[in-house]
Amino acid sequence: MAPLLELRNITKQFPGVLADDRVSLTVEAGQIHALLGENGAGKSTLMHILYGLSRADAGEILLEGQPLQLHSPADAIAHGIGMIHQDFMLIPRFSVVENVVIGLQKDGPQLDLRSAALRLSDLARQYGLVVDPEARVEHLSVGVQQRVEILKLLYRHARLLILDEPTGVLTPQETEGLFAVLRRLAAQGHAVLLITHKLHEVIAVADQVTVLRDGRVIGSLPVRQSSARQLARMMVGREVTLRVDKPAQQAGPPLLQITDLQVRGDNGQPKVRGVTLTVHGGEILGLAGVDGNGQSELAEALMGLRPVEAGQVTLAKKDLTRHSPAARRASHLGYIPADRRQVGSIGPLSIAYNAVLGTLRRYTTWGGLFLNPGHIDRHARHLVNEFDVRTPSIHFEAGKLSGGNLQKVVLGRELLARPTALVVEQPTRGLDVGATEYVHRQLLAERSRGAALLLISAELEEILALSDRIAVLYQGKIMGVLTAGAQESNSQIELLGLMMAGSPLASLSNLHTPGRSDGPHG
Amino acid sequence: MAKSHWIERRLPPTDSPLATATVTLAAIVLALLLGGLLMLPFTPHPGQAYWAIVENAFGSLRGLGFTLVKATPLILIALGTIVAWRTSFFYLGFEGALLLGAAATVWVALRAAPQEGLAGLPGWIFFPLVIGAAFAAGGLWAGAVGFLRSRFGGNEVLVSLMTNYVAILLVNYLVSGPLRAPGDLPQTERIPETTLLPFFIPDTRAHAGFLLALLAALLVWLFLRRTPLGYELIATGFSERAARYGGIPTSQRLVLAAFLAGGLGALAGLVEVLGVQFRLMEGIAQGTGFVGVVVALLGKLNPLGSVVAAILYAGMGVGSEVLQRRAGLPSSVIFIVQSLIVLLILAGDLLRSYRFTWPFRAERLTATAGPRE
Numbered sequence: 001m002a003p004l005l006e007l008r009n010i011t012k013q014f015p016g017v018l019a020d021d022r023v024s025l026t027v028e029a030g031q032i033h034a035l036l037g038e039n040g041a042g043k044s045t046l047m048h049i050l051y052g053l054s055r056a057d058a059g060e061i062l063l064e065g066q067p068l069q070l071h072s073p074a075d076a077i078a079h080g081i082g083m084i085h086q087d088f089m090l091i092p093r094f095s096v097v098e099n100v101v102i103g104l105q106k107d108g109p110q111l112d113l114r115s116a117a118l119r120l121s122d123l124a125r126q127y128g129l130v131v132d133p134e135a136r137v138e139h140l141s142v143g144v145q146q147r148v149e150i151l152k153l154l155y156r157h158a159r160l161l162i163l164d165e166p167t168g169v170l171t172p173q174e175t176e177g178l179f180a181v182l183r184r185l186a187a188q189g190h191a192v193l194l195i196t197h198k199l200h201e202v203i204a205v206a207d208q209v210t211v212l213r214d215g216r217v218i219g220s221l222p223v224r225q226s227s228a229r230q231l232a233r234m235m236v237g238r239e240v241t242l243r244v245d246k247p248a249q250q251a252g253p254p255l256l257q258i259t260d261l262q263v264r265g266d267n268g269q270p271k272v273r274g275v276t277l278t279v280h281g282g283e284i285l286g287l288a289g290v291d292g293n294g295q296s297e298l299a300e301a302l303m304g305l306r307p308v309e310a311g312q313v314t315l316a317k318k319d320l321t322r323h324s325p326a327a328r329r330a331s332h333l334g335y336i337p338a339d340r341r342q343v344g345s346i347g348p349l350s351i352a353y354n355a356v357l358g359t360l361r362r363y364t365t366w367g368g369l370f371l372n373p374g375h376i377d378r379h380a381r382h383l384v385n386e387f388d389v390r391t392p393s394i395h396f397e398a399g400k401l402s403g404g405n406l407q408k409v410v411l412g413r414e415l416l417a418r419p420t421a422l423v424v425e426q427p428t429r430g431l432d433v434g435a436t437e438y439v440h441r442q443l444l445a446e447r448s449r450g451a452a453l454l455l456i457s458a459e460l461e462e463i464l465a466l467s468d469r470i471a472v473l474y475q476g477k478i479m480g481v482l483t484a485g486a487q488e489s490n491s492q493i494e495l496l497g498l499m500m501a502g503s504p505l506a507s508l509s510n511l512h513t514p515g516r517s518d519g520p521h522g
Numbered sequence: 523m524a525k526s527h528w529i530e531r532r533l534p535p536t537d538s539p540l541a542t543a544t545v546t547l548a549a550i551v552l553a554l555l556l557g558g559l560l561m562l563p564f565t566p567h568p569g570q571a572y573w574a575i576v577e578n579a580f581g582s583l584r585g586l587g588f589t590l591v592k593a594t595p596l597i598l599i600a601l602g603t604i605v606a607w608r609t610s611f612f613y614l615g616f617e618g619a620l621l622l623g624a625a626a627t628v629w630v631a632l633r634a635a636p637q638e639g640l641a642g643l644p645g646w647i648f649f650p651l652v653i654g655a656a657f658a659a660g661g662l663w664a665g666a667v668g669f670l671r672s673r674f675g676g677n678e679v680l681v682s683l684m685t686n687y688v689a690i691l692l693v694n695y696l697v698s699g700p701l702r703a704p705g706d707l708p709q710t711e712r713i714p715e716t717t718l719l720p721f722f723i724p725d726t727r728a729h730a731g732f733l734l735a736l737l738a739a740l741l742v743w744l745f746l747r748r749t750p751l752g753y754e755l756i757a758t759g760f761s762e763r764a765a766r767y768g769g770i771p772t773s774q775r776l777v778l779a780a781f782l783a784g785g786l787g788a789l790a791g792l793v794e795v796l797g798v799q800f801r802l803m804e805g806i807a808q809g810t811g812f813v814g815v816v817v818a819l820l821g822k823l824n825p826l827g828s829v830v831a832a833i834l835y836a837g838m839g840v841g842s843e844v845l846q847r848r849a850g851l852p853s854s855v856i857f858i859v860q861s862l863i864v865l866l867i868l869a870g871d872l873l874r875s876y877r878f879t880w881p882f883r884a885e886r887l888t889a890t891a892g893p894r895e
Contacts, residue, residue: 305766324771325769326769346761346764353753357764360754369749371748
């Protein structure tokens with residue numbers, strides 16, 4: 001029997017880039033197939049072609065052996081190909097069943113929500129996707145919204161489900177739940193195509209993995225016959241160390257102290273609701289939590305980019321709560337923002353000018369009246385060399401750098417200012433394995449130097465690999481602080497997951513060996 | 523399944539100098555061709571008409587003088603536009619800033635008449651003084667809009683447009699009330715001879731205001747390129763969030779940009795009064811404050827580019843006036859050509875986001891897309 005889906009020699013050329021170069025891929029019914037690759041490897045382009053969003057320059061798509069011409073996502077859905085994007089396409093104010101039937105061809109003039117809800121409940125039971133059809137989507141957690149997206153596709157008789165980086169917004173428990181659903185889908189004869197750059201997910205759930213690099217298929221093999229190490233090598237093209245070496249280190253004095261901090265979000269809602277944290281010199285305090293629980297607001301308030309409603313921020317005993325961003329920089333507080341393109345750098349300006357953002361006044365002559373281009377260039381060249389920024393020139397537009405290289409510019413600029421404390425927000429989001437490894441090493445070097453680091457990340461793996469202590473933020477409140485490695489790794493992840501879902505550590509401590517920590521560990 | 527697309531969208535626009543030059547040149551040629559069609563009812567030879575424009579505007583010293591006189595306020599308005607717009611402060615109140623500058627200039631110049639307070643002041647004190655006064659008047663006028671925007675938010679485009687009307691009516695009030703000279707016309711006294719800008723090309727109307735505009739262009743260029751403040755304005759303009767993150771007090775910089783823009787716009791009023799009109803009256807601005815913005819856009823918000831754009835733009839106006847007198851060609855035709863050039867150049871920028879692909883070439887590309895290492 002022909003496989004459910006076969007891609008043959010799909011090629012897509014963009015000006016200057018061959019996004020996909022003769023990519024072939026076979027997905028069998030009942031299979032979870034992972035498409036693994038770094039950013040820019042050609043995964044998204046391939047999926048856009050498969051979902052009818054763009055057209056290949058060459059190659060064919062075969063569905064059960066029949067050639068397929070896809071002109072639009074509606075075409076794809078009609079052929080049983082469904083896709084779940086990273087950002088869900090749901091209408092928050094509609095109920096689950098309304099979201100599911102939206103856009104379907106009606107049988108008659110009357111919208112029959114009742115029978116739709118019945119069918120939805122049947123489907124939900126069949127696949128173990130528990131969800132109340134009458135619930136409003138805005139009241140559902142992210143994990144449940146994702147289930148709604150899956151149900152939407154099943155309701156439309158999708159046989160192949162494409163999931164684009166589905167775990168980015170989920171807690172560990174929600175991820176495990178999703179994987180169970182995917183396994184059940186596969187067991188019932190559906191095919192799942194999982195697009196990801198996370199190795200451990202591939203190992204955890206996929207049957208077959210195809211690795212893409214630079215638009216080409218490096219290999220396709222059963223997951224059982226592969227290892228994380230081998231997949232990483234295929235993905236990056238060289239040996240990578242998956243574990244970072246974190247030398248044991250005595251933490252120093254408390255440097256960054258946050259006391260009962262309260263901050264409002266953009267629409268005036270309280271987003272940080274009484275956060276108290278202390279970061280010591282030579283320590284990385286990881287702040288875990290699902291995106292959108294107040295992390296960005298906290299970081300911005302620390303840097304003075306967002307007004308503080310109440311509470312206090314001190315750096316080395318100096319009260320910075322009401323200081324301007326410039327004064328905070330002068331006091332050696334550094335910040336690597338999550339949005340490196342819109343906040344961390346100024347795209348249309350050169351690397352050299354970006355290298356002096358925040359320290360510009362040091363690079364002037366004539367009593368501060370004029371810039372000193374020679375001095376700026378020397379500083380930029382130093383940064384580019386020291387932090388291995390791959391660029392044709394220091395006068396190259398920063399916005400045209402790849403994510404990894406741009407992050408090196410931002411990182412280098414903040415680190416060369418020798419910060420006493422550094423707030424780091426999502427430092428490796430969207431970076432490839434090589435650049436991630438580099439950023440991690442630099443952050444650990446800063447820790448060795450004695451800086452106090454507050455690492456805000458939605459990637460639990462990252463938090464676990466780097467942190468000395470781990471705090472969890474949920475809806476603007478700290479659920480608790482753990483000493484990294486105080487428990488056996490699996491139970492610690494479980495504990496963190498429960499905290500990320502909103503259970504305070506205090507309510508969990510009777511379930512587990514207490515690993516709470518109020519001070520630095522040795 | 524290689525389907526041939528003739529035109530393909532590309533996300534980052536081509537920004538090579540060649541692409542920009544090609545698009546600009548194509549826009550001008552197309553505008554001239556379309557304008558030529560409009561001329562056909564009046565003259566069988568549009569090419570000759572165009573040539574006559576060039577000759578009139580640049581071919582003689584006298585014509586060149588007129589062109590430079592017309593270009594001078596345009597340059598100053600364009601410079602103001604550059605400072606404001608590069609800070610992402612989309613100020614459109616230059617008509618008003620010009621009028622405020624003209625009013626302040628006239629008020630100071632009239633004080634230099636015999637028996638007045640500033641009588642007998644030497645030029646090296648008078649001119650810096652009057653320039654400072656005009657600059658401050660326009661700067662505060664526009665700076666107020668900047669302050670409103672940075673303090674309370676709101677839309678500076680609408681607010682600054684409205685301030686134009688306030689300024690126009692304010693000038694009408696001044697010339698029919700407090701500053702009105704005896705006589706039938708609502709206008710001020712003529713300002714004293716000693717306060718006039720000297721002519722710098724013999725036997726032409728070209729006055730030293732043009733040199734002032736050139737100096738201002740040089741200073742604006744230097745300011746934006748070579749000073750920390752200029753860097754901070756540009757950084758604020760590109761990304762206010764990133765600028766704030768970099769410790770730049772963006773609200774203050776916005777007000778500064780507004781002040782400088784208004785001040786430069788006011789200098790346009792100053793050169794009009796001291797170099798051309800010699801008094802304040804109604805209708806002195808005549809849309810210069812808007813044409814200057816267009817000139818800045820044509821000059822790609824570059825100070826030196828705007829000087830060139832202003833001279834060319836003024837030249838078309840001067841040349842066509844002569845043509846209207848001699849050949850009966852309505853100047854509205856030339857105005858249409860001017861507008862077409864602006865429209866097509868600005869619209870042509872969109873073209874840089876597209877790529878023409880010839881069908882046979884597309885297939886070859888695919889065929890040769892071999893292994894890459």
